[in-house]
Every structure is written in C-alpha cells, then in structure tokens.
Amino acid sequence: MLLTVVVLLPLAAAALLLAVPALAGRAAIWVWIAASAADLALVAWMWWRYDPGRGATGVVGNLAYEVDLQWIPTVDAGYHIGVDGLSLPLLALTGVLFLACAVWSLREPDRPRTQAALFLFLQTACLGTFAALDLILFFVFFDLTIVGMYFVIAGWGHGNARRSALKFFLYTFLGSLALLVGFIGLFLGSEERTFDMVALAENPPLTDSPLAGGLVLLAIGLGLAVKTPLFPFHTWLPDAHTDAPAAGSAILAGILLKLGTYGFVRIAMPILPDAWQRWAMVVVVVGTISVLWGAFVALAQTDVKRMIAYTSVNHMGYVLLGLGAAGLVGQADEEARTIATVGALYQMVSHGLLTGALFLLSGVLWSRGQTYAFDHWGGLARPAPVFAALLAVAAFGSLGLPGFASFIAEFQIFTGALQAAPVATVLAVTGILVTAGLFLVALQRLLTGPTAVPSLPDGSSPDDQAAAAAPSSSPTQDGATATAVRPRTATGMRDVHGAELAAVVPLLALAVLLGLFPRALLDVIEPAAAAVAQLVAR
Amino acid sequence: MTAELVLQIVLTVAAGLIGVGLFGALSQQSIVMVMMGLELVLNGVLLAGGAAWYFIAPELPDAQMLVVVALVVMAVEMAMGFAVTVAIYRARQVDMVDMATDLRG
Amino acid sequence: MNDPMGGMTGAGEEALALLPELLLLLGAGGGLLLGLWTPQHRQWRVRAVVIVACLASAAAAAVVFSDPPTRVFEETWVIDGTTGIVRIVVALSAAVAVFLASSSLAGHPRETEAYVLMLLGALGTIALAASGDLLLLVAAYLLASIPLYALAGFAKDASGTEATLKYYLMGAFVGVLMMVGVTSLVLATGTTGYPELATLLPEAPAALLAVGVIGVLAGVGFKAGAVPVHFWVPDVTAGTTPAMAAYITTIPKIGAVAAAFRLLAEPFGGVPLDVPLLVAVIAALSMTLGNLAAFNQTDVSRLLAYSTVSQVGYLFMVVAVAGRTDLALPALAIYLAGYAITNLGAFAAVAAFPEARSISDWAAAAGRNRWVVVSLVVCLLGLVGTPPTAVFVGKLAVFTATWDGGLAWLVVLAAVNTVASLFYYLRWIAPAAATRDVPAGGGTDGGASTVTVGRAVRTAPVVTLHVAAIASVLLGAGSGLWLAVVVPG
C-alpha cells in the first residue's frame, strides 16, 4: 500500500495542479516541490524499514511492500508491485532527481503549472516502472514515461524542439513496441501463461527452445537498447538532450535511461537466463562499443550538452559490459559476476546523480547565453566561480574519479568483468581515459582563457556590460544544434545562485557520499545482485 | 445431356451477365447507368441462384431464398440509388460520378 | 429439415431472446412516431427516447449476457459472447453517437429521422454480428448500410451528397459482390446456414469456395472499411459532418468485425483454403495503407479516417486467428470496446470545432482549452495504443492472440505500424499541445485576431470527448473487470 502511495502521490499532485487554476506561477512549483519532497520522504521511510537480507535475496523472493492485484485475468497481467534491492535504489534516485528538478524549476517562468503537472506525471511513470513486477504494468509505465518526456521536450524545449521530441518519441516508441512483442513472447512461451515477472523468473520460459528464446531476447534487448541507449541505437539521444530543457534533460538522462538498463537486469537476465548466457558475449561487445564510441564521439563535440549526452552512451555501455559479463557463466566464477552486476547497478544510481547535475549545470549556460556551443563561452571561472567549482566537481565525478559514486561503479564493473571478458574489459577501461580527457578539455574551454559570455539579444542578461559586436562566430558544425547566433559578447555572467544551487549541490553531495560510504547503497544492492547472478546461471 | 452440362451452360450465361454488368459498372459515367450495371450483375446472381436450386439442392429452400434476397437487394439499392441521385442533383446539379471529385487524397 | 411449424411455436420465446434488438426497433419506431407529432425545437424528446432505447437495449443485453450460447430462429441468429459484446458496445456507442450528433442536429427539421436512422443502423450492425446465416448476413448488410447512406448525406451540402454518392455506389457494388459470393457458396453447398456450411464447405470445390469466401469477406470488409474496399472511408468521413463520421466509422465496424470473426470461426473454419492467412494479409494491408496514407494528412477528418482504416487492420488480426486460440475472443471483446470509445472520442474532438478542418485550425481553436487538448491527447494516444488506455490492453490482447494463433510476423508488422501511426497522431497532438497558455493574469491576449475559426465550442462533443477520454483510461485500468464480465472463465 505504501508503495502504491509512493507511486501515485505525484500523479495526485499533478491532478490537483491541473484542477486548480489558482495554483499558478511559483505556487505551482512549490506544490511540486512539496509533493516531490513528500514522496522522497516516503521512499526514505521505505528504505529505512527495508531489510535487504543477507546472501542472495530479491528478484524472486523477499520482495517488500508487495501488492498483487488482478488486472487482466485472461492474460494474467496484474497490478503487481514490490521493492527489492534492484528497485529500491532507483526509486530513491527517482525521488531525489525529481525533487532536484522541482527545486531547479523555481526559476522557470514558462507555464509553470503545466510543467509541474507534467513532471509529476512523469515521476509517477518512472516510479511505477521501477516498482512494477508485472511485465504489462512495467510496459504501461515505461510507455508513459515516453509520453511525458515527449511533452516536456516539445513544450519546454528550445532550438529544434518539436523535431527532436518527435524523433525521441518515434524512436523510443519503436523500442517500446519491440519490448511489448518480446513480452508477449515471454507470455506465450511460459508454462503458466503469465505476465508476472516473479513467476516468470521462478520458472523461466523458453528454456528448451534456444531460437525462440534468442528471438524474444532480441526483441526485448532491442527495446531496452533503444531506451538505454546503446550503440547503434543512440542517435535520438543527443538531439533530444540538446533541445530539451535542463530539468528535462536531467530526468531523461538520469532516470529514463535507467529504465532500459533496469529492464535488462530485472527482466532480460532473470527471465531469460538461458538466452542471456548464450548471447552474453554480444551484450559485452555492444557494451564495449558503446563505451568507446560514446567516449570518442563525445570528445569531438562542439556543444556542451551533446558532449554530456554522448558520455551517457559511454556510461551506459559500462552497465551493459557488467551485465553481459554477469552472463558469461562459463568464463567467470560467481563472485566476479556478482561484482560486475553490483557495479552495473551502482552505475545506474551514480550516473543518475552526476549526469543529472551536469545537465542542470548546462542549463545555467542556456539561461545565461542561450547557447551550448563551446566556442561561445570561455573563462567562466572568473565571473562564476561557484558554477566553475560545481561543474568541475560534476565533471570529475563523471569521469570516474575515486571518491565519487561512479568510481565504485566502474571499479566493480571492471574488476568483475575482467575475468569473464578480458579483452573487452581492457578495451573498455580505456574509455575512462578518454572520458577524463574530454571532461578536462571541456573544463578548460569553458572555465579558463579569456572570459566570453554570449549576451542575450534582448539585453536581458543582468550583467550585460561590454556589449561589443562579436567577431563572426564559426559556422555551426553539422549535427550540432547550437542555435543562437551570437550577437554580442559580454564578459559578465551571473553565477549560479538560489534554486540552482539548491538543486545541484545535493546531487553532487550524494554522489560524493555514495563514493566514500558506498555501504549504505551496497548493502541494499548486493543481495539482489547476487540473486540476479545466481538466476542467470541457471 | 447431363445435368452438369446444363448447369455449366446456365452458369456460363450467368457469368456472362456478371461480366457485362461489371463492365457497365466500371465504364459508365452516369450514376443511373452504373446502377444498371450492378443490376445486371444481380441478374446473373438470380440466374445462378435458380440454377443452384434446381441442380444442386432443390430439397432446400435456401437457394430460392437467395433469389428472393437478390430481388430485394435490387429493389432496395435501386430505390436508394434514385434517392442519392436526386440528392446530389439537388445539391450540385450533377448526375455523373466523375463530377463529384471534391473529396480525395 | 426442421419442421416449419416448430419455428412458429417457439417464436414467442425466441422473440424474447431478441429483446435487445426489439428494444432498438421499438425505439426507432416509437421515436419516429413521436417525432411526427413533435414540434421542431422539441425533438430532444425523440433523442431522449432513442437514447433510452439504446441504454435499455444494452441493459437487456447485459442481463442475458451470461446465459449459455443459443441459436434461435432456426439457428439463423446466434446469441453468444460475441453477440453479447457487440450488442452492448453498439448500443452504448449508438447512444453516445446520438448524443454527440445532437450538437449539430438540434432543431434540424429531420432530427427525428436522423436518430431513427442511427438506431436502425445500429440494429443492422448487431444483426451482422449475430447472424448465423448468409442470407441474414446480406439482409443485415442492407440494414446496416442504407440508413448510413442517408446519414452521410444528411446535411445535403455539396460534400455531404458527394460522400453519400460514393458511399452508396461503393456499398451497392460490394453488396453485389457479396451476393455473388453467397451465390457461389450456395452453388457449392446448396445451403446458407453457418452450421451446415461448416460441415459441407470442407468438401466443396476450392474455386467456388474461394469466390464465396472473397465475396462474403468483401461485404463485411466494406462495412469495416478494410483494404481493398476501403475507398469510401476517407471521402465519406471528410464529406459528412464530424458527428456522423464518428457514427459511420465506429458502429458498423464493430458488427462487421464480429461478423468476420464468426465467419472465420464457424463456416470458414475448416475449409481447405488458408483463409486466416488471407485475412492476415488484409489486416496487414489495411494497417499499412491506412497508416501511410495518414502520414501527410492535414485534414483532421481524413487523418482520422485513415486511422480507422489502420485500426481495422489491427481488428482483423484477431479475426485471422478466430477459433484458433482461446485468447481471440477476449482480445476482440476488449479491442472492440476500446476502439469504439476512443474513436468516438477522437471524432468528438473534431466535432467540438466543426469549422476547424485542418490540424492547425484545430490547434488554434482548441489551444485555449487545456482540458480539451488533454482529452484529445488521451484519445489519440489511446488510438496508438499507449497505456493505460483501453486500446493498449486491446492491442496487447490482440498481439498476444495473433502470435498464439501462429501469425507472429503479423504481430511484428503491427508493432512497426503502430510506431508509424504515432507519427501522424503526433502531427496533430504537437501543435495542439504546444499552444501557449494564456498568462496567469490573463492580461496579454495578443491572439485575438488569430483565432477566428471554431469560436463556437459545442458542448455535447466536448462532454463526449472528456467522457471518452476518461472511459478509455478507466476501461484500460478496469479491463480485467470488463473481460471478467464478457468472457467468463
């Protein structure tokens, strides 16, 4: 029941917002913040009361806060939700990130009521996806996140928002339908004809037909790969990110991408262990390619947000590497595979926090200068030291520096995966070097050198002082959607302040805390990861 | 002569009526002429229905009923055809199908 | 054969088994009589009678729903789960359509006749679904078609009459084809009853059988608006008024699909031809062509028209596996209900702003009304099959059933088509949703001159739209309940 409240509370708040037109402007945002905070508090309470157990528990047993109601009896789909070590961290991440976005949006002047309602709706969808223990319920929420995000991008995006939103919707919807087809395959392949994840994981379907199992895994994998996104299904990501508003990008990268990886670990691995083992090497290869491709392409970007977006491809590649290694049962012992799985799960949380913070920070750039192009910015450490510090912290966190959550994740992925897939892992390790390089170069370009701040055309920049005509900016590169033509440059830039600070700092603080004291999270994750590793080995 | 041969001859005639009717329905521009083509096809159906009763299952009334239904269809469609023709003629002084092409694409 | 008198003696009881249909007929006759003595501006009385008749019919159908399946009137009329579903859905949809049409019909000199015709069409639709005899099917085809010809051209303007003309000529033509098909089957077996056909057809000559199957399926396909006899759909939808378009593209389709379902399950079940594959191909063609043709539509009516063509494709998927899987009937039950609700809702959105023909006009007209946009989004995404709407559950059930029936390729094609369909729905949603809010204070209203179309918001369509949106979500969420009722066990 508590879990149901957690899932539906934001939706209720959204309905309230839409129903009461008086809640306009900042009042709407405050309602949003209150709802998100209450939801987060409830999740925290759940966490507090949650006993992760010892050894391998979760996924098929020891599910907490379980609710199982019938929904569509003819196909045995139900409202089955519950929490275990796989979902609880992501539920918490969702709560945190949405609250951060709510706080961030205190500065949002554009239709705040609708926006708040939309984000709350999105929050319910995300929470529901993570809580779902039924394939159809999972799919329902999974699809709703796409709908919600579409409206966020199309409604509050900038640049070529409509087109990017469309691309995002079509691409991910295609993925979600592949997912649906896969789910139906699972249903038809199961002995008891059910969509219940727990029942399916207990008694995996299609174990005796490798071809069917492989095809179903292909469908599910395709669906999740688009969402994750993995090479070569990632091209919706940079466009969607570039044109999305900052809060939308943060949610998109922080939460929505996790739906894909979460699907792998929650559905593909326990329910199709046989096929997963058989195709684990493919997963590893795809993960590794994503790692390297994401890193190298990010390195070449001329646009901050595109760069961050591509690093997401890179980071999600690590997750897949870990999960794929967990499926290479013959090559590695259970310990190593468990560690790889733990790392992959940890990476989901860490990436959510860090990339969320990075995208919010990139939103600062947009709000000050309406462009993300590297060559329009420079020397920001002088006028905006706090921004510089936060960006640097987030960047170092994202490049996997020890002391940040990402290190815990990547370290475990690498150590766990090396035994199973040495060559791929060694190749993938180089990814952290490239990421380091690109983040450092980005910091250097943005923060040092002569100060350059593109001033807004209407002169609304608060510190608009030196409004000299700028030299003609270099032509926008192909693929980069930096839109604003720089009319003038200013040397002043308003530093991050107030709501922006309150939104970003907790994310980074959490990333550091989880990097230094990982036990809090690992205690929850490890039993579930062990359970997944055992289930895959069946 | 075998019954089958007679049936085949009769049905060939019916097929001829259907073919001619089809040609008419497809080729005529006037609404009423199109309707005539369709009537002609139904004429073939009448013939085939009668033959079906006589040669295939005279012990059952179904084929006879088929002929009755075919007659009703003829009548009803003719009536509606006239009504539609009147309506469109009133609305836009047109009695040719080719002249009603506003709706397309 | 049966004793002819036997049918007569049981007729009283058997007539009672047709109570839902009798109620509709009563509503039609009573409504017409009442209308004859009702002043022009008080014809809402007729509307009330008609709606009450519909609701009573649905209630009567619901009461006898769980009765065991029977065949009455010498087995020409089948009362089973399929019929029950169609009875309820059609009656309720007809009530909604009447209500929806009231906004454009109120005070019309022929308002009464319109409602009566709508009721008669609904009756014919139910007959399509319930008939267990080819001749009854033909008769039902006539009854389900003729009132609609009049309704399509009800406005008697240039486009309305053109719509009627095309609808009628297409219908007459396909009706003739259907007669040829029936004749062919009669030539093959000498009989028209489904049970006899089911036993005799498997030994019949393949050529006759093929002509018969094609002819009969062409008939139901026409009513459903399936490829290749779909040509009337866009033209009629665009030519007639939105309310009538809602009726024409929703109600007959339900009966036609159910009829096709019954045909595939019963008489064509054991024929030595791959009829399921044929239906699958028709389904594939319908969904693909419908979606592709809708891609660049800017006229909302035509867009929805093509969308209904593609929806028929999805509906025919379950027809293709009729009788081959237990999942088929639940799939039909939920998809038909979901489709009816959602499609009515979508057309209600068009009817709310009848002057707004194009997408941009519609967006401009509806832009201020957030809730209308929200409901439209729910309905359109419902048509796509976005959860948790009813069509999503329907699609899920249909996909599952189709796969279970051995047509996995069709499932994949349908999934791809669903994505394609999203594209054009979004082309409508995006401009509507992107219209900016009026600032909270309402002070700066710079768009006074831009919004000239569709200033008059019709109440009934808006109500219908909202109800449909809510019902779509509720039916999706409560699909278990609905299925438990209509497909017990």
Add this chain to the structure above:
Amino acid sequence: MLTDLSGWTIAAVVVLGVLSVAGGIAVFVVDSMARATFALLASFLAVAGVLLAFDLVYLAVVTALMMTIEMAIMAVFMIMFMMNPAGLMPMTMVHNARGSALTGAVAFVVLVVGIWTVDWPIGRTERPEDSTRQLGEAIMGSHMLVMLMIGIGLFATILAGTVLATARGRYDRFGADLAAKRPDDPIPGGLPR
C-alpha cells in the same frame, strides 16, 4: 447423371440465356437511356424465363413483374428527371472503356474457367412437389428472420430515401411547432382539401 429437363426446355434455356446476355450487352451499346432501360428489362425477362424453365414459377413471375415495374420507374425517372430530357438523344458517357471491358472480360473468363473445371456437387435431387410452397414455408419458417430483417431494411430504405430525396418535411408544411391546420404545400392537394 442426366438432366430431367427436356431437350426443348434446354434449347429454350440456351436461347433465353443468349438473349439475356445480349440484352445486357445492349444496355451499354444503345445510345439512349430509355433504350438501355428496355434492354435491361429484356435481359431480366429472359432470366425470368429461365427460372420458369427451372420450375420456379413464383420466382419467375415475381422477377418479371418486379423488374418490369422497376424498369418502368427507371425509364420515367430518367426521362422526367435527368438532364437528358427526351431520353432519346444519342449519348456515350463512358470512361476507361477499354480497362472496364478488360476487367469484365477477365472476370467472365475466370468465372467460366471455374465453372467448367469445378466438379459440381450434383446428386441430392429430391425435388419438392411444389417449389412455391417450399419457398413460402421457408419465408414463414426457417428463414423468417431473414424476411423480418429485410422488412426492417425496407422500412429503413423508405425513411432513408425520403430523407435524401425530399427537400420538404413536416415542419415546412405544418410549421415549426406543427400548429398549422392546413399543410403549406406549393401545389395543394390531398384528401382534406
């Protein structure tokens, strides 16, 4: 199995069949609508004759009568109402004639090929004593519902035809609230007057 039709009857059937097809062709060959109507009538009558040969007396008579009336109405309709007032003016109003002819021919050929290759299920020939009685019993018994449905269909046809074809309704005649004592008709008539 040999047919129980006499040689003369068969000859008559063949002749009538040829006549019906010839009439059908004539419909689209003659150059006026009135003639076309009568050609169609001829075709129908020939078919009625064949039905007569098949012992379907009632159906043959119904066909002949119904079609005669219908064709008469059609002729009147055309002559009175349509744009070709005399109905006797030469006219060709065709489109896509070659394609249509091809389609018709292909349909004919396909059907004929089918007809002459199919193994016809002839054999259960227990002819009833009275085909008309058989039909009557079916109408009132086994196929009653079909006739009921057709009846409702005819009702709907009347209603729909009226709605489509007539411009004036009761409110035009008796006023919006049906208060007028006398109908306001352009050409007064009817019993009360």
Add this chain to the structure above:
Amino acid sequence: MSGSLGTTALGALVLLPAVLGVLLLGTGRRADRVAGPAAVLATVGALALAALVAGDRPRLSAPFLGIIPGGELGAAVDGLSAVLVVLVASVALLTTVFAVVDLPPEAARARFFGYFLLFIAAMLATVTATTFPALLLAWEVMGATSYALIGYRWQDPGKLNDGTRAFLTTRAGDLGLYVAAGAALAGTGGLVLEDLATADGGWLDLAAAGVLVAALGKSAQMPFSAWISGAMSGPSPVSALLHSATMVAAGGYLLLRTQPLLAATGWAATAAAWAGALTALVLGAVAVAQRDLKQLLAASTAAQIGFVVLAAGIGATAGGTGQLVAHAAVKAGLFVAAGSWLTALGTKQLPGLRGAARRYPGIGAAATVAALALAGIPPLSLWATKEGILAEADSAPLRVLGLAAAVISAVYAAKIIAVVLAAPTGDEPLDDEEPGTRRVPVPATATAVVFAIAAAGLGALAVPAVAGALEDVLGVEAQPVDLGGLLLGGVLAVAALVVSVVVVRARPGVVRALERGPLGTWVGLRRLLSPAPAMAVARVAAALDDRAIDGAVRGVARAVTRAAAASARADTGVIDGAVRGTARACRRAGAAARRPQTGLLHQYYVQAVAGVGVLLAFLLIVR
C-alpha cells in the same frame, strides 16, 4: 600504546589533512587568511601521527565494497610504509611551511592549501593502502589533486593544460591498476595487495603488467616521462612536494611494495629494472641539456626515481627505499631553493640565476649541499643509496647503465652548482617570468637548510650499521656493503662534477671561442673529456623527448581527436542518416498510399475489383 589508539591514529593521519582540505575548499576565499596556518597545523599533526603509527604499526579496515576479501578500505603500516609515512609527513610539513611564505599574499590560499592537504592525505593513504580499492582511491585522488595543483594558476594560459596533460598521462598508467585489480579478483579471488603474488596463471602476468604500467606512469618513467616537464607550471611548493616524496615517488613505492609480484612473473622485475635504468640514463641526459632550472630538476627527478624503479626490479628494497628517502630530501631542498629564487629574482632560467647562491647565501648554501648530494658526491646521501642499489644489480649491463646514469647526475648537478655559485655579474636577465621580490623569507631558507641537512645526513646510510637499521625497519635481509662500488661511484661522481663545473664555467667565453676557432684539435680531445658529447646526446634526447615521445602523445591525441571527429561524422552521417532515411522513405510511401484515393469513383471500382481479384488469386494459390 594500545592497538585501537594506533588504528585511530592511522585513520586520523589520512583524515586530518583530507577533512581540513575539503573544508578549506568548501569555504573558498573566505578562508584564505587562516588557510596557511591551518595547513601547517594539520601537517604538524600529521607528522606526529605518522611518527605514532610508524612505531605502532596498526592495521585499519573500513567497510567499502562487499562480497569479496579485500573489498574493504584497508590500511596498514609495515616497515616500508612506516618509512614512507614519516617521510611524506615531514616533507609535507616543510613544503607547507615553504608554501606559506612563498605564495603571494593575494593568492587564493584556501584553494591552494585545500588541494595541497588533500594531496598529502592521498599520498599518505597510498603508502598505507593494503587493498586495491584503498590504493586506487588514494592513487587517483592524488592524480586529480595534482591536476588542480599544477593548474593552480589557471588564469595563465597553458597552465591548466599542463595539469591536464599530467593527469591524463598518469591516468593512462592508472588504467593498468584497474586491470590489475580485475586480474587480482580473477586470480586470487580477492583484492588484497599482498595476495597478488599468489595469483595463478595468466592473471599473474596481467596483474604485474598492470601494476608496472601504473607505476611507470606515476613515476614519469619512460615512456611516460613527458608530463613531468609540464608539471613544472605549478607553483614551486607544489613542485617541491610532488617531485620529491610524493606523486613520482608513489610509482617507485608501488613497485617496491609489489616486488614479490614482479619477481613471481619472471619478466616484470627485469622489465622494471631496465625501464628504471634507461630512464635514469636518458632523463639524466635530458637534464643536462636544460636551461630552465626547474625543468632540469624535473628531468633529474625522473632520472633519480629511475634508480628506485631499478631497485624494485632487482629486489633491492632497502636500497630503493633509501634512494627514495634521500632523493626526497635532496630534491625538495632544491625545489625550495629554485622556488625561492624564482620568487625573489623572477626567473628560473640558468643564465638569470647566475650567482643566485651568492646573493642569498643561506639558501645558496643549502642548495649547494643538496646539489652536491644530487651529484652523488660522497659522503652525501644519494651517493650512498645509489651505490647501495647498484651493488645488488647482478647483471653487468644494468650496472654499467646505472653507473653511467650516476655520472650524468653529477654532470647536471654540476651545471647547477656552476651557475648558482658563480659570481653574479649584475647583468643577469632577471624578472623575465614574473616580478621578483628580491627577498628570500627566513622560513624558506630554514626549510631548505633542513632539507639540505637531511640530504647530507642520510649519507649515513653508507655506514653498515645505519643501513642495517633501515633494513631492520623494512624487514629485509641485510646486504653487505660494497666498499669498492662506493669508492668507484664516489670517485666517478666527484670527477664528473669537477670536470663539469670546470667546463661549464669555461664555456661562456673561452670554450665557445675555442669551439669556433681553427685550433680546435685539442679542444676535440678536451671535448672527449668534456661534457659536450653528453650535452649533444642530451640535446638529441631532449629533442627526442619533446618531439618523439611527447610528440607521440600529442600525435596520439591528434589521432584520437581526428578519429573522434571521424566517428562523430559517421554517427551523424551514417547511423542517424539511416534513421532519417527511413523517415523519408515513410513519407514518400505515405504520399504513394494516398495516390489511389483519387476521388474518382470509377477508379475506386477498378482498384477494388483488382484488389479483390488479387486476393482471390492469392487465396487460390497459397493453400
């Protein structure tokens, strides 16, 4: 002393500077005024704690990762770490003191000392780590803070770039540590450093390779040496800290610690030894060719650490440790001197520093002593430790190589000495890098003096008793002192030094004239003895270092950038293009799908008939 006290002390040793550092960073410029004193206090505390734990030898374990042994954060103090913690803490204290006086008053001190303390904490954690997670945590944080310290003056163009290059190069090496950790897990089932040598099969080799690469990267050994040159962009206290007892020392330390692993593979130890020896030689030669004092010192640092690596490779743990300690004292002293002169005179170019020791006699004396120690002059420290290492080298080529490297160190030390002790002419090019203060603060001098004393005093390691004490502390077998080697080395060093000083002194006028003059044959003879050939080789090596090795790095960077650009093009062009192409095809198909809807009814008829006919044929053909 109770065990728990020791454990607490060990924890505090790392946490005290770390927490204070983070606090300073978090507070920002408001803490500028207290930052210096606080840092000094913290390092004093750290030194005390270091002394405590060096005696107590505690073990510490904090929960971190789970499931496997070695997943926790483990720290322990054994002999080697005991030496190192004291060394690091001492150097940290002294360099902090130097930094307090050396930094300009208006500098962002909180930031500087924040990173400084964080760096110290990381180094302290590195030398005490017993598990891979702990080691990597400390190791990489050290790299990152070094980035921040080197790029401390980010406002100046290129400085942050140098930091980036340093961080990236060292991190490239660090990848080896990640791989080694994975190999450890695969080979030993845990992440405990000590167990590494027991790994089985190929995992052992992989782990050794990983560790080796990581250590070479951190220690600026060949082929990773290039970064240390750029690292000189950092403030002088940073150089003094990074390039004496920390950072570069960490690689050598790691190899000393994992010496059993290297030995177990059979090839890694040899590889390490050769890498160290070659670095000592080549970088020594590079040092000779430098004009910039800090650059010279940097190259010499890599060269000197090369001896440590060589020691680790041949198993001379005691000698290596001694070298590490001694070099720390020597190099810290020299960097303090160089930094002080830079602050005072505004230059670090050798021509500008001519006579610097005479201008500021106190620090000059200290620098001279340190330089002499660097040159390996008996009885100073590096003479003793270097010979201690070479004594254990079994392979003759290695030994010769080592000796040659030792001689070269004398040459570049001589270059310093010759310049700074020269009488100032008064027309030195001063203030060419920054405005000098013309003042060396007393604490700076004191610091340098302390370092010089240590640099000299550690020569005691040549005394067997002292060396034995060190060996006891480290827990290694005592090695007999090789008197012959000591003698030879001492003589060679002195000779080289003297020769070099003479040559360098003579060079500006006479030498150059003689070089140009026609009577050059004897000069050629002199040249045989002169450092000129070494200079030439050094110049070539420097060029190589700059062009080939660094060029390779840059080339790789350029290639990577080019590859990245190419892949970005492929991404937008091919993959996204495929997506867009599909969309376009769909649109076209959509237009085509509408074409049948002509509005002409007879065409509908034809199409319907055709469609029905096709379906009929389909039904008949496909049974």
